[in-house]
Amino acid sequence: MPVWLIWLIAAIGLAGAEALTGDLFLLMLSGGALAAVASSLLVDNLVVDGVVFLVVSVLLLVMVRPVLRRRFAAGTGLPDLAKALEGKSALVLEPVGRHAGQVKLDGEVWTARPLSDDDVYQPGDQVTVVRIDGATAVVFKSV
Template sequence: MGDWIGENLWALWLTLAVALAVVEVLVLDLIFLMLAAGSAAALATALAGGDPWLQIAVFAAVSLLMLVVVRPTALQHLKKGAPGELTNADALPGRTVQVLEDTTFTSGLVKVDGEVWTARAPEGQTIPAGSTAEIETVDGATLRVAAQPEIDWDAGRSA
């Protein structure tokens, strides 16, 4: 068995590269992907007839190089965005929503960007269905909203 592994070390490197790539897909941290690249380089060394010590040295060198040089640059590109740019729930306060059902301090539904959220109005207020409201805060999966003043365009007009 030991002779077979020694003669077919490429199979170990291939298995390790694939396993590390699968783990990377699960954790999305770019660490295992860098180690998979080292395994792929060791696989190439094994297929080229390199000695086992050389394969291990290539694995270590390429993995270290990828972790130190490539990973920080890749992370920088992945996290590209304007400094202070708000995303996800942090970007919701101040946005206008469509009220889907009467919203009170204890119940309500609103729609923002095509998504339906539970909503709550300030205590003692009811925001009627069909009106618009503004998101004040996000509390878990519930939006705290306040009614927007409505303009009566027909007020003051005589018929």
């Protein structure tokens, strides 16, 4: 088996293992193994391949990995669905009381409870979402 193929299999294996960890460490080693593939194709020397693997892996770990980790950590991400639903109007489908109720909110049926435990809203009432508590919309009657 050619040496470059062994390096390629190592690169693919490391990249696949990275998918399980998500730490970006094995991905950097995979990049080093890809560099060793190129080295093996250019120079037929196992020691040179190993040095290329080591140098490129260390450079990727020291220079690229911290930048990627900061970038992923600082991402704005997707907007919070719960925050997006606050203040929206909903239609009461089943009586909304302290322990039960359903509303149609943004085209979907949600379980609901009133903001004040003493309130009860009847089907057909328009309510406003105050907040989302887990999978339950906390609502009050719109005026």
